[in-house]
Amino acid sequence: QVRLVESGGGSAQSGGSLTLSCVESIGARPSICMAWFRQAPGKQREGVAVIDRDGSTAYADSVKGRFTVSPDNAKNTLYLQMNSLKREDTAIYYCAAEAFYSGGNCPLIPSYFGNWGQGTQVTVSS
Numbered sequence: 001q002v003r004l005v006e007s008g009g010g011s012a013q014s015g016g017s018l019t020l021s022c023v024e025s026i027g028a029r030p031s032i033c034m035a036w037f038r039q040a041p042g043k044q045r046e047g048v049a050v051i052d053r054d055g056s057t058a059y060a061d062s063v064k065g066r067f068t069v070s071p072d073n074a075k076n077t078l079y080l081q082m083n084s085l086k087r088e089d090t091a092i093y094y095c096a097a098e099a100f101y102s103g104g105n106c107p108l109i110p111s112y113f114g115n116w117g118q119g120t121q122v123t124v125s126s
Contacts, residue, residue, distance in 0.1 A: 002027040002115040004095045009120030012085050016124070020080040022095030022117060031097040033106030035113060036069060036080045038091035038122075047108030048093070049080060058108055062088075085124045092119040 003025040012018050024031065035050035049069035051057045057069055068081040078095060096113035098106075106112075 002031065002097050002099065004097055004115060004117035006093065006095045006117040006120040009093060009122045011123045011125065014085060014087055014124055014126045016085050017081070017083045018085065018122060019082065020093055020095075020120060020122070022078040022080075024076045024078065024095075024097060026076060027099065027115075029099040031099050031115075032101045033098045033113070034071070034078050035096045035106065035108060036078075037094045037096055037110055037113075038089075039094070039119075040088075040091040043091075045094070045110050047110070050106045050108045051078070052106040056105055058105065060108065082122070085122075087124050087126055090122060090124050092121050094119045 005023045008020040032053050036048040037045050038048050039045040049059045051069050066084045070079050095117040097115045098113045
């Protein structure tokens, strides 16, 4: 059973930066896809960024050029560097992982991920 623990959330001013971390306890099978999702009040969970084992990444259009997803494999940690934050980035951010996927590039779709962290709140104020 993969366990994911996020940290690094908090408050920031518009234009500021935050870095989220997700520590993964490795299960019997290493994750193929890892991703960050977010959910704002009253809205559906949406994809933010995804990375596969080869290092290929994909981002939601709303965060391209501002957010960067990166792994530290030695620490079993996934990071999300968030720059130029906007009020609309306010949400609970979730780390997700999936060990069973063979469809090519990892999709930034919640239903493809079977392992989730508890979430960390990010609040951006103007």
